[in-house]
Amino acid sequence: xxxxxxxxxxFLAVLDSGGFGAGADSIGVSQSAVSHSVAALERVLGHPxxxxxxxxxxxxxxxxxxxxxxxAVSAMAAITDLAAQHxxxxxxxxxxxxxxxxxQGLLPDxxxxxxxxxxxxxxxxxxxxxxxxxxxxxxxSLEAAVLVDPKRTGGVLVGADSFQALLRADHPxxxxxxxxxxxxxxxxxxxxxxxxxxxxxxVHRRAKVEFAPTHRxxxxxxxxxxxxxxxxxxxxxxxVAAMLEPGLVLVPLREGVSRRLVFTGPADRAxxxxxxxxxxxxxxxxx
Numbered sequence: 409x410x411x412x413x414x415x416x417x418x419f420l421a422v423l424d425s426g427g428f429g430a431g432a433d434s435i436g437v438s439q440s441a442v443s444h445s446v447a448a449l450e451r452v453l454g455h456p457x458x459x460x461x462x463x464x465x466x467x468x469x470x471x472x473x474x475x476x477x478x479x480a481v482s483a484m485a486a487i488t489d490l491a492a493q494h495x496x497x498x499x500x501x502x503x504x505x506x507x508x509x510x511x512q513g514l515l516p517d518x519x520x521x522x523x524x525x526x527x528x529x530x531x532x533x534x535x536x537x538x539x540x541x542x543x544x545x546x547x548x549s550l551e552a553a554v555l556v557d558p559k560r561t562g563g564v565l566v567g568a569d570s571f572q573a574l575l576r577a578d579h580p581x582x583x584x585x586x587x588x589x590x591x592x593x594x595x596x597x598x599x600x601x602x603x604x605x606x607x608x609x610x611v612h613r614r615a616k617v618e619f620a621p622t623h624r625x626x627x628x629x630x631x632x633x634x635x636x637x638x639x640x641x642x643x644x645x646x647x648v649a650a651m652l653e654p655g656l657v658l659v660p661l662r663e664g665v666s667r668r669l670v671f672t673g674p675a676d677r678a679x680x681x682x683x684x685x686x687x688x689x690x691x692x693x694x695x
Contacts, residue, residue, distance in 0.1 A: 410452065416449065418431065418435070418445035419446055419473075421434050423464065423474065427464060428442050436501070436530070455467070456469070456470070457469060458470055498528065498682040500681070501529075502530070502683055503549065503551050504533050505553040506533065506534075507541060507602075508537075508602070509648050509650075512650040513648070513649065513651075518690070519533075526685055534549075534550065541554070545672075546674065551679075555669075555670050558670050558672065560675055563672030563687070565668060565670055566690055567647075569646050569669060570645075570664070570665070571646070572645075572646050572659060572660050573658065576641075577654070579657075587660075589661060593617060596622035597621045597641060598621065599623065602628060610665050611661060611665045614665065635656060672687075
């Protein structure tokens with residue numbers, strides 16, 4: 409039996425993800441396949457590389473192996489990418505991060521477009537809040553992301569998403585064409601703190617309404633359930649429309665606050681060729 413990249417990839421996935429199950433998910437194979445690959449690696453090398461039990465950790469030999477394993481896996485990926493560029497057909501796995509509303513409202517159509525145009529590119533979606541996604545991209549855990557109002561230039565604009573009032577369908581203002589935030593001053597206000605707070609504060613400033621949320625909610629699903637139950641009202645991105653259930657409505661706000669959604673690769677290193685191809689499929693530049 410000889411050493412092969414899949415064994416090294418499985419070893420690194422277990423370490424980076426903190427477990428065999430999570431490691432298997434991160435590289436898109438079964439847990440048993442990861443276990444077999446790590447065991448095969450240990451047989452080939454003649455030394456254990458992981459300490460099992462609880463969270464797996466490297467043995468002394470495994471710790472010395474990590475840097476070399478990363479270099480080998482990176483080199484194999486680079487060779488594959490080079491071959492893809494030479495043939496004009498992008499290939500590889502792209503880990504893509506995005507906020508929940510983007511995952512629900514924008515990504516389904518984009519994923520289908522990429523699937524048809526780039527059949528040799530596999531996109532794996534990771535959902536996180538705005539700041540989490542930005543940190544994952546900067547830290548190398550992602551090859552691409554949809555960032556909200558990024559400070560740096562570059563990337564491709566995928567949408568401008570306006571903030572709207574989230575109301576119960578039987579709210580007195582549920583059927584108006586547009587409203588101002590001040591008209592909701594008598595309703596308890598529920599704040600989504602999962603990345604949109606700075607935009608919602610801007611809505612309050614433009615409306616000259618005191619920012620004093622009654623409840624602060626992190627999970628969007630919880631926020632929707634609370635509004636549907638009559639606990640209060642909220643302000644959310646328009647893409648939340650893709651997640652609405654019966655009994656809830658979105659009403660445009662006169663304050664006109666929106667966010668820019670930009671598809672991009674990392675700022676401090678070269679983009680994966682497949683990410684460049686994905687950006688080209690989207691179209692218009694972000695700046």
